[in-house]
Amino acid sequence: MKTKSLRTVIPALLLTLSSTAAFAGMELQERKVPTPAGISTEFAQLFENRVISPAIPVPNNTAEWLALQAQFDAPGIKVAQQALERLDVTYEAKQFAGVDTFFVTPKNIAPEYKDKWLVHIHGGAFVFGGGESALREAIWVANGLGAQVISVDYRQPPLHPFPAAIDDAVAVWKELIKTQSPESTAIFGTSAGGNLTLATTLKLQELDLPAPGALFVGTPSVDLKETSDSWLTMQGLDPLGQREGLIEGTFDVYAGGEALDNPLISPIYADIDEFPPTIFISGTRDLLLSDTVRMHRLLRSADVETDLHIYDGQSHGDYMSGILIDMPESEDAINELGQFFNKHIN
Amino acid sequence: MKTKSLRTVIPALLLTLSSTAAFAGMELQERKVPTPAGISTEFAQLFENRVISPAIPVPNNTAEWLALQAQFDAPGIKVAQQALERLDVTYEAKQFAGVDTFFVTPKNIAPEYKDKWLVHIHGGAFVFGGGESALREAIWVANGLGAQVISVDYRQPPLHPFPAAIDDAVAVWKELIKTQSPESTAIFGTSAGGNLTLATTLKLQELDLPAPGALFVGTPSVDLKETSDSWLTMQGLDPLGQREGLIEGTFDVYAGGEALDNPLISPIYADIDEFPPTIFISGTRDLLLSDTVRMHRLLRSADVETDLHIYDGQSHGDYMSGILIDMPESEDAINELGQFFNKHIN
Numbered sequence: 001m002k003t004k005s006l007r008t009v010i011p012a013l014l015l016t017l018s019s020t021a022a023f024a025g026m027e028l029q030e031r032k033v034p035t036p037a038g039i040s041t042e043f044a045q046l047f048e049n050r051v052i053s054p055a056i057p058v059p060n061n062t063a064e065w066l067a068l069q070a071q072f073d074a075p076g077i078k079v080a081q082q083a084l085e086r087l088d089v090t091y092e093a094k095q096f097a098g099v100d101t102f103f104v105t106p107k108n109i110a111p112e113y114k115d116k117w118l119v120h121i122h123g124g125a126f127v128f129g130g131g132e133s134a135l136r137e138a139i140w141v142a143n144g145l146g147a148q149v150i151s152v153d154y155r156q157p158p159l160h161p162f163p164a165a166i167d168d169a170v171a172v173w174k175e176l177i178k179t180q181s182p183e184s185t186a187i188f189g190t191s192a193g194g195n196l197t198l199a200t201t202l203k204l205q206e207l208d209l210p211a212p213g214a215l216f217v218g219t220p221s222v223d224l225k226e227t228s229d230s231w232l233t234m235q236g237l238d239p240l241g242q243r244e245g246l247i248e249g250t251f252d253v254y255a256g257g258e259a260l261d262n263p264l265i266s267p268i269y270a271d272i273d274e275f276p277p278t279i280f281i282s283g284t285r286d287l288l289l290s291d292t293v294r295m296h297r298l299l300r301s302a303d304v305e306t307d308l309h310i311y312d313g314q315s316h317g318d319y320m321s322g323i324l325i326d327m328p329e330s331e332d333a334i335n336e337l338g339q340f341f342n343k344h345i346n
Numbered sequence: 347m348k349t350k351s352l353r354t355v356i357p358a359l360l361l362t363l364s365s366t367a368a369f370a371g372m373e374l375q376e377r378k379v380p381t382p383a384g385i386s387t388e389f390a391q392l393f394e395n396r397v398i399s400p401a402i403p404v405p406n407n408t409a410e411w412l413a414l415q416a417q418f419d420a421p422g423i424k425v426a427q428q429a430l431e432r433l434d435v436t437y438e439a440k441q442f443a444g445v446d447t448f449f450v451t452p453k454n455i456a457p458e459y460k461d462k463w464l465v466h467i468h469g470g471a472f473v474f475g476g477g478e479s480a481l482r483e484a485i486w487v488a489n490g491l492g493a494q495v496i497s498v499d500y501r502q503p504p505l506h507p508f509p510a511a512i513d514d515a516v517a518v519w520k521e522l523i524k525t526q527s528p529e530s531t532a533i534f535g536t537s538a539g540g541n542l543t544l545a546t547t548l549k550l551q552e553l554d555l556p557a558p559g560a561l562f563v564g565t566p567s568v569d570l571k572e573t574s575d576s577w578l579t580m581q582g583l584d585p586l587g588q589r590e591g592l593i594e595g596t597f598d599v600y601a602g603g604e605a606l607d608n609p610l611i612s613p614i615y616a617d618i619d620e621f622p623p624t625i626f627i628s629g630t631r632d633l634l635l636s637d638t639v640r641m642h643r644l645l646r647s648a649d650v651e652t653d654l655h656i657y658d659g660q661s662h663g664d665y666m667s668g669i670l671i672d673m674p675e676s677e678d679a680i681n682e683l684g685q686f687f688n689k690h691i692n
Contacts, residue, residue: 026396028582030376036575038614038640050372229382229659230630233583236374268384284576284636293630293656294384300655301678308654309646310639313575332647 033237036285036313040328043313046321053241058249065158065253069128076124076133083136083323087143091135093153097175099168100153104138110146112346116185117176119212120151121169121200123191123317125221125247126254127157137190137218140320144334145341150176154196161256162265169200174209182210184345190317191288192254194220198267198295201276211276213345216337219282219292219316222268224251225260228290238287238315268294272302279307279340281333283314305344309336379583382631382659386674389659392667399587404595411504411599415474422470422479429482429669433489437481439499443521445514446499450484456492458692462531463522465558466497467515467546469537469663471567471593472600473503483536483564486666490680491687496522500542507602508611515546520555528556530691536663537634538600540566544613544641547622557622559691562683565628565638565662568614570597571606574636584633584661614640618648625653625686627679629660651690655682 035047059065084091088107093100103117118141122134130153138151154168173187189197194217204211231243241247255265263270268291278299282292289310299306311319311329322330381393405411430436434453439446449463464487468480476499484497500514519533535543540563550557577589587593601611609616614637624645628638635656645652657665657675668676 026379026381026393026583028374028377028379031374031578031581033372033374033575033578035372036636037572038569038574038636047372223384226383228384229379232377232379233631234579235377237372237579284639285579289656290382290384290630290658294658297655297657297678300682308656309643310635310654310656311643312636312640332643336646 028233038312039314042325042327043318043321043329046318046325050239052236052239055242055244056246058246059158062158065127069130069156072124072128073131073133076129076136077131079324080132080135080139083139087139087323089139089143091138091151096150097171099171101172102132102135102138102151102153104135104142104149104151106142106146106148108146109148112342113145113147116180116345117148117150118145118185119169119172119176119187120149121154121165121187121189121193121196122151123189123193123218125250126165126192126195127250129192130154130156136323137188137193137320140323140330140334141188141216141337144322144331145338157250157253157256162254162258163203165196166199166203166264169196170203170207170209173200173204173212177210183213185212186214186216186341186345187212188216188218190218190220190320192221194218195222195224195267198222198270199264202264202267202270213276214341215276215278216340217278217280217295218319219286219288220267220280220295221251221288222266222291222295224255224266225269228288228294230290231287234285234287234289234315237285240287240316243287268298270298272298272304275299275302275304277305277340277344279309279337281309281311281319281336283311283316283318285313285315286318287316307336307340309333374579384658385660388671388673389664389667389675392664392671396585398582398585401588401590402592404592408504411473415476415502418470418474419477419479422475422482423477425670426478426481426485429485433485433669435485435489437484437497442496443517445517447518448478448481448484448497448499450481450488450495450497452488452492452494454492455494458688459491459493462526462691463494463496464491464531465515465518465522465533466495467500467511467533467535467539467542468497469535469539469564471596472511472538472541473596475538476500476502482669483534483539483666486669486676486680487534487562487683490668490677491684503596503599503602508600508604509549511542512545512549512610515542516549516553516555519546519550519558523556529559531558532560532562532687532691533558534562534564536564536566536666538567540564541568541570541613544568544616545610548610548613548616559622560687561622561624562686563624563626563641564665565632565634566613566626566641567597567634568612568637568641570601570612571615574634574640576636577633580631580633580635580661583631586633586662589633614644616644618644618650621645621648621650623651623686623690625655625683627655627657627665627682629657629662629664631659631661632664633662653682653686655679
C-alpha cells in the first residue's frame with residue numbers, strides 16, 4: 001500500500017470527513033485556552049493566576065550555575081518548610097552510606113510501613129531541587145501513605161555530573177537492603193527524579209543487585225536526546241515553561257559529555273527485559289506527557305506490570321500540590337500510589 | 347491558605363522557577379509542530395500528508411443530515427471493503443433481536459474465542475459510521491484477536507435519536523446472553539461507540555441485566571455537555587477537526603432534546619458504584635484525550651479494575667489504522683486488548 005492512498009483513507013477511519021478536507025498541515029493556531037472543564041474547584045483555583053516560566057538564559061560557567069541553583073532552590077526550601085509545618089511531618093538530615101540524605105517521618109506511621117523506608121530521588125532538572133527543597137515530594141508521599149522515606153540529596157551538576165546522582169542512589173540502596181527486604185520497598189521520584197528512579201533501577205540490574213518491589217515514576221524525563229512531542233504541543237500551557245534554553249542546558253551539564261542516548265541518561269533507550277512493577281502519573285497539560293507515555297509503552301512492551309494515571313488539565317508535577325492545599329486530585333493520586341504499593345510491596 | 351500565596355508557591359513545586367516568572371496566562375502561541383519523535387516510522391508516514399478536517403456547517407434539517415450521512419459513510423464503506431480483503435475477514439448482515447447487525451468472522455478463530463461473540467458498537471459521532479462502514483473497528487478486533495464479533499448497526503439520528511442506539515445494543519445483548527455467558531464476553535467501541543459502550547452498560551445496570559465481563563472503550567466522548575480540555579488544546583493537531591460546529595450539532599441531534607448531562611448521554615455524569623473491568627485507549631494528540639482520562643478517573647474513583655493506554659502522537663482512533671497498514675502501535679494496542687480480555691473474559 002502506498003503512502004499516497006493513505007492520505008485519503010486514514011483520516012477517514014472514524015468520521016470519514018476526509019473526502020471534503022483541505023490540507024492544513026500540523027499547525028497550531030494562536031488561541032486562549034480556558035481552565036479545564038473536568039477538574040476540581042480546588043485545582044481550578046490554581047489556574048486563576050497561573051504563571052508560565054519565562055525563557056531563562058543558560059548559565060555560562062560553574063559560578064553562574066551555582067548562583068542559579070541557589071536562587072531556584074530558595075523558594076523550594078520555603079515550600080518544604082510550609083509543608084512540613086502544615087502536615088506535621090519531620091525530618092533528619094543524615095549521612096547514609098556516605099551520601100547526604102533526609103530521613104522523613106510522617107505524623108502517623110501506617111502499620112504497613114512500620115518496618116520499612118521508601119527511597120525518594122528528587123526532581124528539579126538534575127541541577128535544582130536539592131537540599132531541603134528535595135523534601136517536597138518526600139513529604140507528599142510520607143504524609144499521604146503514612147510511610148517513612150529516605151530522600152537522597154544526591155550530588156548534582158555543575159560540580160557532579162552523571163553518574164554521581166545514580167551512584168549516590170545505588171549506594172543508599174545497597175546500604176538499605178542490608179536491613180530491609182528489597183522486594184518490600186519502593187524507589188520513587190518525579191521529573192528528573194523519575195528519570196533517576198528508572199536509571200538507578202537499570203544500574204541495579206547492570207550490577208546484578210536486587211531491584212525494588214515497585215517504582216513510582218512521576219512524569220519522568222526519559223529522553224534527553226530527542227524532544228518528545230508534548231514538550232512542543234503543551235508549550236504555553238505548562239508553568240514549567242519550555243525545553244529549549246535552560247532545561248536543555250541542564251541536560252547537557254548533567255550528561256557532562258556522555259552521549260545523551262546512554263540508557264542511564266535517557267532510559268527510553270534501554271533494552272528492557274524485566275523491570276519492577278511501575279506506576280506512572282502525568283497530566284494532559286504536562287510538557288512531559290509524551291515522555292511519560294513513551295516509557296509506559298516501553299515497559300508494557302516487555303510485559304512489565306505497570307499502571308498509567310493521567311489527570312485532566314494537570315501540568316508538570318501538579319499532582320503533588322496537595323502538600324500545600326487540599327486538592328482532590330492530589331489525594332486521588334496518593335490513593336492510587338497506596339493501592340499500587342499495597343499490591344506490590346506491602 | 348489564600349489563593350494569592352499559591353501564585354508564587356505552586357509553580358515552584360518542582361523547578362522553583364516562579365521567583366523570576368512573569369505572568370503569561372494560558373495562551374497558546376501559533377507554531378508548527380513536527381512529527382512526534384517517539385513514534386514508529388510506519389505511523390510517522392501518516393503524518394507526511396496529514397489533513398485536518400475543515401469546519402463543516404451543521405445541517406439544517408433531516409434531509410441535509412441524511413445527505414451528509416450518506417456522503418461521509420461512503421468512504422468509510424470503501425475502507426471497510428479494503429480491510430476485509432486485506433485481512434481476509436468475512437461478514438454476514440443479519441437481523442438479530444430485530445436489530446440490524448453484522449456477524450464478523452476472522453480468517454482464523456483463536457481457541458479462546460471459539461465459542462463466543464464479542465459485541466461491537468461503532469463510532470462516528472452518533473450520526474455517521476453506520477452501515478458497512480461500521481465494520482472497520484469490528485474487523486480490527488476480529489482480525490487482531492481471532493475473535494467473532496457482532497457489530498450492532500444501531501438506528502441513528504436524525505431519524506432515530508437517543509435512546510434508540512442504546513435500546514438496540516441492549517436488545518442484541520439480551521438475545522446474545524440467552525446462549526452465551528455474559529461474564530465471558532465483552533462490549534467494545536471507539537469514540538461515540540465508546541460512549542455507547544459505557545451507556546449501554548449503565549442501561550444494563552439500570553435494567554438489572556447481567557453486565558459483560560469486560561469493556562474496551564476507545565477514546566470515548568463522555569461529556570456532550572461541557573467541552574473537555576483536549577478538544578481545545580489539541581485543535582489543529584487532530585485530523586478529526588474541531589468540536590464547535592458539526593460535532594456539537596451531532597451531539598444535539600443525537601440527544602434530541604434530552605438533557606446533555608443525562609448519564610446515558612454523557613457517562614461522565616454517572617454515579618458509578620460498580621462497573622465491568624474496562625480498558626481505555628487514546629493518544630497524546632487526541633481531541634478526546636481529556637474525555638478519556640476523565641472517564642478513567644471516574645471508574646478508578648469507584649475502584650473499578652481499569653487500564654489506561656496512551657499512545658504518543660496519536661490522534662482520534664489512530665490505533666486502528668492497522669486495518670490498512672502494518673503499524674507497530676496498532677499491533678501493540680491489539681496485544682493490550684488481547685491481554686486484558688484474556689485476564690477478564692477468557
